[in-house]
Amino acid sequence: MRQAWVVVEANLPVVSVILVNYRSAEDTITCLRALRDDLDYPADKLEVLCVDNASGDGSAERIRAAAPQVRLIEAGSNLGFAGGCNLAAREATGQVLALLNNDARPDRAWVRAAVDVLRGEPTVGAVASKVLDWEGRHVDFVDGGLTWFGMGYKRHAGQVDDGSHDAPRDVLFGTGSALFVRAELFAALGGFDERFFMFYEDVDLGWRLNLRGWRVRYEPRSLAYHRHHASMSGIASSREHYLLERNALAALYKNVSEETLAKALPAAMGLAVRRATARGEIDPTQLEITRRGETEDDSPVPVDRSALAGMLAIDQFVELLPSLKESREQEQRARVRTDADLVPLMRKAMEPAYPLPRYLAAHDALVEAFELHEVFGRPRKIAVITGDAVTERMAGPAIRAWHMAEVLAAEHEVRLVSVNDRVDPPETGFDVVAATRRELGAHVDWADIVVLQGHVLEMVPALKRVDSTKIVVCDVYDPMHLELLEQGRDTDDERRAKDLAGVTEVLNSQLQRGDFFLCASERQRHFWLGHLASLGRLTPGLYDSDPTVRSLLSVVPFGLPSAAPRRTGPAIKGTRPGISADDKVVLWAGGVYSWFDPLTLLRAVHRLSAEHSDVRLFFLGMKHPNPDVPEMGMAGQTRALAERLGLTDKFAFFNETWVPYGERQNYLLDADCGVTSHFEHVETTFAFRTRVLDYLWSGLPVVTTDGDSFADLVRGEGIGVVVPAEDPDALAAALEKVLYDEDFAAECRRRIGPVRERFTWESVLSPLTEFCRDPRPAADRLSATAPLSRAPRPGTGEAVRRDLALLREYLEAGGPVEVARRASGRLRRLAGERLRGR
Structure with a gap:
């Protein structure tokens, strides 16, 4: 046990603690002693750096004498908090930077608790400590809020610490008084913005981290105590107002999108002026032309410094604009998250912040005039892209994409895009458009999140680039390369091998690029995990934070409508010549493809018809709705065998077209059981037969060949009969049981009810809807992602x-x-x- 503990301790990263001192040596020395004596972290893994910001009062000498073990860095001038931290960060050797105000003291677990989070959660770029006042009674920092006009604030500050803030959570920013940041990441972001000098540099840093896809995690076990604003003692409140006003505008300008900036910045500047005049109690009408006296009064007017602070802040914000513009361009290029993504982290974006009557009136007027409620409540834009035809007659890929768009549209602005030229959709509440390969890029640019299937990624090369910041969800519910092994049997070996290599490369491109993946079953999930592992996507960091890996790959089976099917017209019984209202209908609810085995089914029906003259087999769709999908050889073999056995239009019937999606329930409701039969091969093992879900939707007992995930479901839930592959006798017996054993059929229907509820589209799509509520790049696609290495720097x-x-x-x-x-x-x-x- 002792040896294991030593190994764990040796694997901890080096942490560089950074303090900035300016004329407060006593506070600094108290803090340094606590770091030396009170921390539960190995001393050889701790580096302490203290920057003296040209105090000029003997502070450096006092600190050096009191704490000789500390690395003291003397700045040539007062660099402010931001500049002082950056100076020390450049000198630090640790893999983690721990920023601590010199008027604070750490709790024993302050470092270890934060390091645990950084090591355990690879998408966390910074850890925000819980900060209490010096006595530990009142809150200093437990959460950050941000207003639409760029001012950050500490939520719940000053309240009694009653334990209600002891749950970890994601925040927009942490306070610079006690904050941990990955050193590599801090350097990649250029550290704090030194133009801020002090105030909001921590807000700006957290904002930028979140925009780039990193998380800032509040961890209450990482605790510190702070003498609030000891570092501001002797500084006039007007100077503080000035810095707060200027830096809020700078942070807003740098970090919001073009769309948001166009409305928020002019409103924020107008509000800053009103805040200044209200704070300084300036008569805003004193220069009105209607107030002229008999003689013009040109005498000076006294202006309160608190009012002057707001006006000068805008003036100096304008002065900074040339350099801020460069920073803004850099941040906008690097961002991977939208303003809408960050609104929940802002907590109360529309909070006015100052309780001044004239100011509050202006706030409300500006919010209404610039429609800021819409800006900061903008729905996320999601493009769902399919290669399939989206019409009244849809096949599986289009049906799946359609319902994804439908479910997501309840919360977001959704656009269903098909690269097939056959787009004539049913009426819907979201946009459905056709796009050529050339037009597809515009839809991708419009979207915050792209959900794609099949070959779509190959049509947008920009999405495949390493520096692409678009959030991409890859729906790999269809293992196309396994299908191709069966589908390509009729082609020559050279063509077949070439096609297989091409499809495999298409899938590998998706698996290397995606931020989130959807598959159709647990079997498929195991299969795709192997793919991802072989491509290096299952990193130690991802595994340590999520051993299930469901944050990268989740199961989203095919779904079914939540509303029960309702007949809208006639379909099979009493309508199709040769099928009477009293016949027993076996429904094949889908296409006839090479990986299916309708031949064994025809032989089973042939044998069953000798005992039951009322059995009827109905093939729902022989011609695929997508003209790009050719008829497979199995369809011809099926028709030919039906003819040879004398079944055609007597016991076996073929619908040569494709039933419209909105009418399929009529055919299902006319059936007595649903059937799917297939061969035993690899494609079967990982397939997900979507037609079986329609059987569940309409309450049909199911007869299926063994070997796929639905066979496991049918067997486990008792909703039908599972038979061996290519066994016509067993298949005939199973059909006889579900068609003519009324008690068994009734029990199957009863059991289907609760199973059906698990497969509604709303239920099965929950992993996708959850991801889209808080979309982020995959952990291994974040920049500056080197692990907290066990090796020393x-x-x-x-x-x-x-x-x-x-x-x-x-x-x-x-x-x-x-x-x-x-x-x-x-x-x-x-x-x-x-x-x-x-």
Whole structure:
């Protein structure tokens, strides 16, 4: 046990704690002593850096004398909190930066609790500590809020800490007084924005982290205590107002989208002026022309500094615009999340923040005039793209895409896009459009999230690029390469191998690019997990944070409507010549493809018809609605065998077209059982027979061949009969049981009810709807994603000792030649890592 504990401790990352001092040496020394004496974290994994911001009062000397173990960095001038932290971060060697105000003190578990989160959750870029006042009674920071005009604030600050904020949660930002950030990520973002000097640099950092797809996680076990605003002692409130006003505008300008900026920025600037005049109690009508006296009064007018602060803040915001514009362009290029994604993290975006009557009136007027409620409540835009025809007659891929769009449209702005030129949809509440390959890019650009199927990714090369920031959901419910193994049997070997390689490459591209994947069953999930593992997508970081890997790959089977089927017209019985109202109808509810086995079914019906002259087999659709899908050889074989057995139009009937999707219930309601039969092969093992769901929807007992996931369902739930592959006698007996054993059929129908509820579209699509409520890039697609490595960073004493030990080992093993060989191999490996990191 002791040895295991030592190994765990050795694997902890080095944490660099950063403090900034400005003329408050006593507070700083108190904090440094607590870091030295009170932390539950290995001392050899802790680096403490203190920046003295040119205090000029002897602070540096006092700190050096009191804490000689601390790395003291003396700045040449006062860089502010932002600049001081950045200076220390550039000197730090740890993989984690821990920012702590010099007037704060850490709880014993402050570091360890935060590191646990960073190591366990690879999508967390920063950990926000819980911060209480010095006595630990009142809240300083437990959550962050952001107004539409860019001002961040600490929610619940000043309230008694009653334990109601002790649950971890995602936040927009953490307070810089106690914040942990991945060092690589902090560097990639350029650290704090030093133009802020102090105030809102932490808001801006958290905002940028979230926009780039990282999470900021509030962790209450990481606790610190803070003497609030000790660092602001001696600074006039007007200067604080000035910094808050200016920095709020800067953060807003940098981080919101073009669409949001066009409305929010002018409103925010107008509100800043009103806030200034209301705070300074300035008469806003004093220059009205109607108030002129007999003589013009040009005497100076006193302006309160608190009012002047707001006006000068706007002036200096304008002064910063040239450099802010460059930062804005960089942030907008790098963002992967929308403003709408972040609205929940803003908590109360429409909060006015200041209780001044004239100010509140202006706030309401600006919100209405610029329609800001719509801006900050904009629905997310989702494009669902299919390659299938979207018409009254739809096949499986289009049906699935249709219902995805329908369910998502309840919360988002959805556009169903088909790259097939046959688009003539039923009436719906969302947009349905056809798009050529050239037009597809515009729909992708419009969307915040793209949900795609089949070959669609190949049609949008920009989506496949490494630097693409679009959120992509890949629906891989159809293992196309396994289908092709069966479908291509009629082609020559060279063509078949080429087609298979092409389809496999298409699927691999999706598996390498996607942020979230959908499959149709647990069997499929195991299959796709193997694919993802072989492509390197199952990283240790992902596994450690989510051992189930459902945050990357989730099961979304085919679904069925929540409303029970209702007849809208005649269909089979008493309508189709040769089928009377009293006949027993066996329904084949789908196409006839190479991987199915309708031949065994025809032989079973032939045998059953010798005993029961009222049995009728009905094939629902022989011609696929998508003209790009050719008729397969199995369809011809089926017609030919029916003719040879004398079944055609007597006991076996073929609907040569395709039943409209909105009319299929009429055919289902005329059936007495549903059937699906297939061969025993790999395609069957991982297939998901969508026609079986229609059988459940209409309450039909099911007869199915063994070997696929639905056979497991039918057997486990007792809703029909499962038979061996290619066994006509067993299949005939099963059909006889469900058609003529009334008690058995009734029990099957009773059992179908609760099973059906599990497969409604609303239920099965819940993983997709949950993901779309909070969409993020996959963990391994985030930038600056190096793990908190077990190996020490170069330059540390431990790294030097390790390298010396290796040198001795290589010398003993083979002398200088072995050292040279090992060194060259290491250089090649490092070069490869750098290239992969580009």
